[in-house]
Amino acid sequence: MDVKTAAIKVLHQAGTALHAKEITERIMVVGLWHSEGKTPEATVSARIYSDIKNNGDKSPFVKVGPQTFGLRDSAVQPNDAGATTPDAQETTTLPSANAGLSFTDCAQKVLEEFGSKTPMHYRAITEKALQKGWLVTGGKTPEATMYAQVITEIKRQQKRGERPRFVQHGRGYVGLSQWMGRGLAFQIEQHNHQVRKTLRERLLAMKAGEFEELIAQLLAEMGFEMVEVTKLSGDGGIDVRGTLVVGDVVRIKMAVQAKKWKIKNNIQAPVVQQVRGSLGVHEQGLIITTSDFSPGAVKEATQTNKTPIALMNGDQLVMLLMGYGIGVHRSTPDLFEIDEEFTAGGK
Numbered sequence: 001m002d003v004k005t006a007a008i009k010v011l012h013q014a015g016t017a018l019h020a021k022e023i024t025e026r027i028m029v030v031g032l033w034h035s036e037g038k039t040p041e042a043t044v045s046a047r048i049y050s051d052i053k054n055n056g057d058k059s060p061f062v063k064v065g066p067q068t069f070g071l072r073d074s075a076v077q078p079n080d081a082g083a084t085t086p087d088a089q090e091t092t093t094l095p096s097a098n099a100g101l102s103f104t105d106c107a108q109k110v111l112e113e114f115g116s117k118t119p120m121h122y123r124a125i126t127e128k129a130l131q132k133g134w135l136v137t138g139g140k141t142p143e144a145t146m147y148a149q150v151i152t153e154i155k156r157q158q159k160r161g162e163r164p165r166f167v168q169h170g171r172g173y174v175g176l177s178q179w180m181g182r183g184l185a186f187q188i189e190q191h192n193h194q195v196r197k198t199l200r201e202r203l204l205a206m207k208a209g210e211f212e213e214l215i216a217q218l219l220a221e222m223g224f225e226m227v228e229v230t231k232l233s234g235d236g237g238i239d240v241r242g243t244l245v246v247g248d249v250v251r252i253k254m255a256v257q258a259k260k261w262k263i264k265n266n267i268q269a270p271v272v273q274q275v276r277g278s279l280g281v282h283e284q285g286l287i288i289t290t291s292d293f294s295p296g297a298v299k300e301a302t303q304t305n306k307t308p309i310a311l312m313n314g315d316q317l318v319m320l321l322m323g324y325g326i327g328v329h330r331s332t333p334d335l336f337e338i339d340e341e342f343t344a345g346g347k
Helices: 003-014 020-029 039-058 086-091 104-114 123-132 143-157 184-205 208-221 267-279 296-301 314-323
Strands: 061-065 067-072 165-170 173-176 226-231 242-247 250-259 281-291 309-312 328-330 337-338
Touching: 003 039, 003 061, 003 067, 003 296, 020 039, 039 061, 039 296, 061 143, 104 123, 104 143, 104 165, 104 173, 104 250, 123 143, 123 173, 143 165, 143 296, 184 314, 184 337, 208 242, 208 314, 226 337, 242 314, 250 267, 267 296, 267 309, 281 314, 296 309, 309 314
Parallel strands: 250 281, 281 309
Antiparallel strands: 061 067, 165 173, 226 242, 242 250, 328 337
16 A cells, blocks of 8 residues: 555544654554655655645545645545545535635634734634635644644744744734734744845855755754764765764664755756765665755655655744844844854854
8 A cells, every 4th residue: 555545544543633653653563554664754754745735625635744644634544545535625525615724824813804903813713714615623622732833933034033833822823923913923034034045145156065065064963973974076866865863772874965056057857867876874864955956856856655755944944043043133033133153264
């Protein structure tokens, strides 16, 4: 049975959204799928995410949180052979055109349509989202999940110097930051937007060796050990190697290719194939670029029965650099400033 079909079956039986790790464990425990790879969780997550990205609203999956997925339509059922049939999907009646939105997207939609620019309690937001059929979940505590997802997003966006789309008002009440107009929060976001732009420009001005060293520094901050720049010039092959350590238990060898390309030059599928062909024994691949990836590259990175290649585009790279304080510093909890020493000649 393929990963997609097995995941559908597991999620249907669970009746609620699950983390990729739990989906993987359930799939393998009942023998629906077997992986010879060292990171089956990464494979399952990549396949589900790829299906969502490639098929949009037609995907049976919906992402409801970090590495957490559910079924877009709880009525999607695996057939006796373990697969979903086109006829069954076509005749299924969705609660509404917006069914299957993530918890945070549902919160935004409820606040926009029913908040009247006034904060609402997270329980009321959840109740309205379920009532309108926008939120599809089999979980027993959707209110708690809703609030946790909103708070997590606020913290993540604040850490990266973004303007959060939600604002906490205390005692469980939530509003939208856009209601605050052009106040301090708006000015901070405008300022940090310019910082992100400047930071990317400085990345592009770096020499190849400097850029690779910067990537090595970022990987070390992210929890990689034994990080090593493999060469100081050229763009072909693997540029950085390291081992991602999670909780002193999980150790994943990573081979990284760093591409300092202009924004308009997207990474194509052959680059992904090149990285996959350069992997050593038990290595996973990662491509980091200042630009972006073509649809073909994204598809190639998650090909079935091939080692998945992780992709980090320019926006994600800049956000991570800011999150770890590389090339920037915080002048206030939410206001970033460029480090003037961070130039093409130094970090």
